[in-house]
Amino acid sequence: MTNSINTVTSQTLSSDVLESYRSRGYVRIPSVLSVDEVAQCLADAQEQLERHEKLSWDTPGEGNVMDWIAEPEAKSAVMRRLALHPGITGIAERLAGRPLRMFKSELLRKRTTGGTRTPLHIDAPAFPIAGSASTLTAWVALVDVPVERGCLTFIPGSHELPQREDAWFIDPFDAHPELRWWPQVTVPLRAGDCTFHDARLVHSAGANETETARISLATVYMDAAATYNPAPAGAEPTYQDEVPGIEPGQPFDTDRYPLIGATG
Numbered sequence: 001m002t003n004s005i006n007t008v009t010s011q012t013l014s015s016d017v018l019e020s021y022r023s024r025g026y027v028r029i030p031s032v033l034s035v036d037e038v039a040q041c042l043a044d045a046q047e048q049l050e051r052h053e054k055l056s057w058d059t060p061g062e063g064n065v066m067d068w069i070a071e072p073e074a075k076s077a078v079m080r081r082l083a084l085h086p087g088i089t090g091i092a093e094r095l096a097g098r099p100l101r102m103f104k105s106e107l108l109r110k111r112t113t114g115g116t117r118t119p120l121h122i123d124a125p126a127f128p129i130a131g132s133a134s135t136l137t138a139w140v141a142l143v144d145v146p147v148e149r150g151c152l153t154f155i156p157g158s159h160e161l162p163q164r165e166d167a168w169f170i171d172p173f174d175a176h177p178e179l180r181w182w183p184q185v186t187v188p189l190r191a192g193d194c195t196f197h198d199a200r201l202v203h204s205a206g207a208n209e210t211e212t213a214r215i216s217l218a219t220v221y222m223d224a225a226a227t228y229n230p231a232p233a234g235a236e237p238t239y240q241d242e243v244p245g246i247e248p249g250q251p252f253d254t255d256r257y258p259l260i261g262a263t264g
Ligand SMILES: O=C(O)CCC(=O)C(=O)O
Pocket: 066, 108, 118, 123, 137, 139, 203, 204, 205, 218
């Protein structure tokens, strides 16, 4: 089965979409995966979630935000193809306007019960990355994700606010109180749709209030020339600070961080 003829590709991405991504910090692209690709990726994702150790993000007193599998692309060929999917990575490079490489991929699951919302946050301060003018996440839905299944919500334009060093550890509303009054956009996705968001954009997601697990793959891409920048000694590290095999200040130039799209 094929996608509809209106499917957006890196070649057909319009200047309006590019402009919208740059000014709002996110964009929704429908049907980046065909129906067959969704079925194959979902089956593989469910198997991984069944078989492999999961990490868990919990909010004390509220419940489980999500479970996830780190490096799913190293665990199956299907997930590697999805993390490096030419349609998705081609669009990522157009949006970024520069060559990119993959930083990481995570297979996410929001449970059907006992779950809670994903708190407002920005991603960039959690990434040990320097020299990346454009770091962005492709969040690909592998099941339908309507509002009540916990789709993502973005605060358009918030990626242009000044970034604080401690931003990973504080509520974005405390960092920028005026943000409380900015519009938030909630973006439901059909299975096979994708959003791209800038790593500096404030975002959150709802709880899953349905009987179906919310399953998605979130892959982060960074400038091809970005360098490893761990938390300085004495600073509180984020959970993503460990980058084996690369010295601080060096590019992420190993097979673990492949070049993508046109450059890969
Ligand atoms: O999936 C979610 O609920 C949050 C994902 C997220 O924050 C991200 O991919 O940056």
